[in-house]
Amino acid sequence: MENKTVIKVENLRKWFPIRRSFFATLFSKEELYVKAVDGVDFEIKEREVFCLAGESGCGKTTTARTILRLVEPTDGKIYFDGDDITHLKTKELKPYRIKMQIIFQDPYESLNPRLSVFDIVSEPLQVNKLYESQRELKEKVATALEEVELIPPERFMYRFPHELSGGQRQRVAIARAIITRPRFIAADEPVSMLDVSIRAEILELMDRFKREFNIAYLYITHDLSTARYVSDRIGIMYLGKIVETGNIDKVLDDPQHPYTQALISAIPVPDPTMKRKRVILRGEPPNPIYPPPGCRFHPRCPYAKDVCKEKEPEMVKVGEEHYAACWLLS
Amino acid sequence: MAMLEVEDLKIYYEVIGGDVKAVDGVYFDLEKGEALGLAGESGCGKTTAALGILRLLPSNGRIAGGKILFEGKDLAKMSEESIRKYRWKRISIIFQGAMNALNPVIRVGNQIVEAILAHENVTEQEAWRRTEELFEMVGLDPERAKDYPHELSGGMRQRVMIAMALACNPDLVIADEPTTALDVTIQAQVLELMKKLQKELNLSLILITHDLAVIAETCNKVAIMYAGKIAEYADTYTIFKKPLHPYTRGLIKAVPSIKGTKEKLVAIPGSPPDLLYPPPGCRFHPRCKYAKDICKEKEPELTEVAPGHYASCHFVDEMKNIPF
Numbered sequence: 001m002e003n004k005t006v007i008k009v010e011n012l013r014k015w016f017p018i019r020r021s022f023f024a025t026l027f028s029k030e031e032l033y034v035k036a037v038d039g040v041d042f043e044i045k046e047r048e049v050f051c052l053a054g055e056s057g058c059g060k061t062t063t064a065r066t067i068l069r070l071v072e073p074t075d076g077k078i079y080f081d082g083d084d085i086t087h088l089k090t091k092e093l094k095p096y097r098i099k100m101q102i103i104f105q106d107p108y109e110s111l112n113p114r115l116s117v118f119d120i121v122s123e124p125l126q127v128n129k130l131y132e133s134q135r136e137l138k139e140k141v142a143t144a145l146e147e148v149e150l151i152p153p154e155r156f157m158y159r160f161p162h163e164l165s166g167g168q169r170q171r172v173a174i175a176r177a178i179i180t181r182p183r184f185i186a187a188d189e190p191v192s193m194l195d196v197s198i199r200a201e202i203l204e205l206m207d208r209f210k211r212e213f214n215i216a217y218l219y220i221t222h223d224l225s226t227a228r229y230v231s232d233r234i235g236i237m238y239l240g241k242i243v244e245t246g247n248i249d250k251v252l253d254d255p256q257h258p259y260t261q262a263l264i265s266a267i268p269v270p271d272p273t274m275k276r277k278r279v280i281l282r283g284e285p286p287n288p289i290y291p292p293p294g295c296r297f298h299p300r301c302p303y304a305k306d307v308c309k310e311k312e313p314e315m316v317k318v319g320e321e322h323y324a325a326c327w328l329l330s
Numbered sequence: 331m332a333m334l335e336v337e338d339l340k341i342y343y344e345v346i347g348g349d350v351k352a353v354d355g356v357y358f359d360l361e362k363g364e365a366l367g368l369a370g371e372s373g374c375g376k377t378t379a380a381l382g383i384l385r386l387l388p389s390n391g392r393i394a395g396g397k398i399l400f401e402g403k404d405l406a407k408m409s410e411e412s413i414r415k416y417r418w419k420r421i422s423i424i425f426q427g428a429m430n431a432l433n434p435v436i437r438v439g440n441q442i443v444e445a446i447l448a449h450e451n452v453t454e455q456e457a458w459r460r461t462e463e464l465f466e467m468v469g470l471d472p473e474r475a476k477d478y479p480h481e482l483s484g485g486m487r488q489r490v491m492i493a494m495a496l497a498c499n500p501d502l503v504i505a506d507e508p509t510t511a512l513d514v515t516i517q518a519q520v521l522e523l524m525k526k527l528q529k530e531l532n533l534s535l536i537l538i539t540h541d542l543a544v545i546a547e548t549c550n551k552v553a554i555m556y557a558g559k560i561a562e563y564a565d566t567y568t569i570f571k572k573p574l575h576p577y578t579r580g581l582i583k584a585v586p587s588i589k590g591t592k593e594k595l596v597a598i599p600g601s602p603p604d605l606l607y608p609p610p611g612c613r614f615h616p617r618c619k620y621a622k623d624i625c626k627e628k629e630p631e632l633t634e635v636a637p638g639h640y641a642s643c644h645f646v647d648e649m650k651n652i653p654f
Binding site: 055056165166167195196197198199200201203204222223224225226228229252262263264265266267268269270271272273274276278280281284 | 371372483485513514515516517518519521522540541542543544546547566570571580581584585586587588589590592595596597598599601602
């Protein structure tokens with residue numbers, strides 16, 4: 001059976017305007033923007049984890065927030081189950097909002113310290129009036145807590161976030177996300193604040209919901225090692241654009257774009273016997289207000305040619321389920 | 331005799347309700363030119379141990395026992411006056427998140443010059459010359475010494491911190507999570523730099539991190555800490571390939587790797603204990619799948635199971651027969 005496409009984005013852009021002083025506007029008409037997301041395309045199917053990976057500031061979080069319409073897109077299209085939701089008004093968006101949820105990075109900050117676990121987990125139901133009686137509400141919260149293995153739920157329901165460990169807090173955040181039975185969850189670095197020894201449990205929990213509830217995940221991370229274990233497909237972002245995308249194993253085992261190659265070689269490996277040749281990148285990612293012309297990666301690329309400085313490369317097929325945008329490949 | 335020998339170090343924090351035994355019997359030693367990785371989860375006491383070596387503990391913390399022998403002299407019992415001669419000149423530290431601790435209204439060069447002038451008997455001009463040398467050494471343009479911290483990127487600020495740590499030619503550098511806030515490509519640059527400097531200057535290094543992969547690539551030996559104690563201590567190869575302590579095994583199985591076969595990640599159930607009320611017996615027993623009755627009652631000692639390989643587990647001999 002073919003899995004249905006849940007999320008599809010086409011040429012998505014999010015430019016944040018820069019506020020300038022009155023004087024600056026007098027002397028120059030030029031409007032300045034931080035081009036956080038600058039032309040991104042991908043789709044995510046049911047029971048699929050699509051990972052957006054890249055360094056800080058590459059626009060991966062902004063992409064997720066734009067898809068959820070937490071920030072307004074500048075250009076491009078967002079489809080949810082085939083419906084165009086790019087410009088829906090708040091009211092029209094509401095039925096879709098129930099089906100889309102987000103898990104944030106830091107469970108110490110994403111949970112309101114003055115609300116009990118019950119209040120936190122039941123909030124999506126209360127906001128959307130998805131319950132008939134108080135009893136039903138309580139039952140639903142209890143089920144959600146059981147599903148995230150906070151057992152017995154009665155013991156956790158009336159606790160406050162400060163009484164929970166980091167792993168338990170992230171479970172509460174996941175319970176809040178799954179209680180509306182969403183079709184799509186954006187997980188923004190869900191385990192990067194947690195200790196290594198408990199990361200695997202949280203990732204496993206997410207994987208179970210993927211299979212049980214047919215959820216489509218957008219997994220956002222800077223950590224390619226965890227991405228490798230949970231994702232089906234991946235998009236590598238650099239300065240607002242996806243530079244390489246495809247099947248996770250193909251991209252990570254046989255990276256084609258020089259940026260992906262450098263990124264992978266920079267990741268330390270927990271095995272002292274493995275000696276690798278390392279590509280050390282020069283410099284740091286450029287300023288997204290003035291992205292370099294041509295290929296955005298060319299100032300740091302060890303293989304840059306003249307054409308890279310002038311023209312932006314197109315995404316080309318480099319193998320089965322594997323695409324990259326680089327002049328070396330076309 | 332090793333350059334640094336830490337023996338049975340105990341550091342307690344006084345809080346309402348008792349003492350938090352953040353470090354409770356820690357042993358390790360370090361030769362000149364060696365790199366030791368101090369690894370463990372948050373709250374296991376690794377940062378406290380490092381602060382203790384330099385006696386930089388917060389006011390409610392105290393060294394409750396043990397020895398810190400640096401070239402045979404016990405830093406733990408030294409007067410405040412004498413230890414000041416060791417700080418920065420002999421032993422320097424790169425604090426966690428230090429790149430954000432630079433004073434925002436003073437040029438970065440001046441901040442290094444200040445450190446040099448405080449410890450060495452030199453003129454300001456000489457201190458500036460030294461600062462420019464240090465900038466070259468860490469791969470920064472000496473011109474950038476005149477910049478303010480906000481004009482530098484995260485990676486550059488971390489290089490400034492490394493330059494500052496090397497300002498007075500120390501013998502030992504303690505680096506507390508030096509690359510945690512950096513992106514991987516920048517982390518690779520900084521780690522490469524630290525490895526290079528360590529070799530060139532024959533530095534000893536204590537690298538504190540929760541990231542075992544960073545340790546695998548930079549350190550000669552590793553001490554794995556759990557709840558204020560050393561669980562296992564050996565050379566890097568042994569820790570990663572032939573670990574004996576169930577905690578070390580669990581930790582290594584939980585770390586994802588970008589290379590090699592994709593084995594299932596296994597979490598360690600539960601979470602680390604509250605150090606105000608540590609569990610009796612072996613502190614790891616509530617999370618250990620091999621725990622027996624004795625583990626709940628008697629605390630295991632750190633014993634040498636093979637030359638240079640120490641572990642604290644009652645069932646170390648049995649663990650040898652359980653394949654990793």
